[in-house]
Amino acid sequence: MDNRVVLVTGGANGIGRGIANYLSKNTIVIAADIDENAGFQLVSENPLIRFKHLDVTNEQQIESLVEEIKYQHGRLDAVINNAAIANPYNAPLQELDLYDWNNALAVNLTAPMLMAKHTLSLLKETNGCIVNIASTRYLQSEPNTEAYSATKGGIVSLTHALATSLGPEVRVNCISPGWIHTSDEELREADHQQHLIGRVGNVDDIASMVGYLLSKEAGFITGQNFVIDGGMTKKMIYSE
Structure with a gap:
């Protein structure tokens, strides 16, 4: 393990959990999440990971966490802005509550900006990286996904x-x-076969790209968005 320090928001569940586990093989990983139970479960299974409770919509909590990282580790090499409201669906537009819209903005879009703002000084010292996690919904939508799709477009x-x-x-x-x-939900064969690659994605498909983007080999890459979707956004679909 080297001495690089990586912060993963939303690091106790889903894709964030996969990223934290993947990066913990050779870096110091701090997984920050509002879900304490999932965080404690994560570190019990992988003691290499440090868990920190964090509400990413609370700027004061972000500031405090960054100060703690500076005090404990003296450096920060990367931030993975993964925390998000995972459910892409909202109420039909005529019923959409402004609170739900603003909450999606706060978690999915404002929080990554705040995280970049408060980690910037540490990242500059290490010539560090930020990796934001968006979604293919930034370019295509289902009905009743206005809040999620808008925030993911904003992330790009x-x-x-x-x-x-x-x-x-x-x-x-x-x-x-x-x-x-x-x-752990079992998938259907049809779920896999609709992808050009022949399977649904797994967390390591995303985590390995994160690892690459943090590496020296990716030193000439910035400002880019990488779609990892098994080819689904390139597949033309018509109803028969």
Whole structure:
């Protein structure tokens, strides 16, 4: 293990959990999540990971966490902005409550901006990286997904804006996952076969790209969005 320190938000569940486990093989990983039970379960299974309770919509909590990282580790090499409201569906537009819309914005879009803001000084010292997790829903939608789709589109735009503002010291990139299976629910063969690659994605498909984007080999890559979806967004589908 080297001495690099990586912060993963939403790191106790789903894709974030997979990223934390993957990166813990050779870096110091701090998984921050609002779900304490899932966080404690994570570190009980993988003691290499440090868990921190965090509400990403609370700027004071973000500031406190960054100060704690600075005090305990003296450095920060990367931030993975993964925390999000995972359910992409909202009420039909005529019934959509403004609270739900604003909450989606706060968690999915404002929080990554705040995290970049408060980790910037540490990341500049290490020529570090930010990787934002968006979604293929930034470019295609189902009905009643306005809040989620809008925030994920915002993440893609935020990524190239940050890359422009923070370079050359800090690189900023984005990953847009498609269908990534994160539960124990059994999938149908039809679920796999609708993908051009012949299977639904898994968390390591995303985590391995995160690992690459943090590496020296990706040193010439910034401001980019990488779609990892088994080819689904390139597949033309008509009803027969």
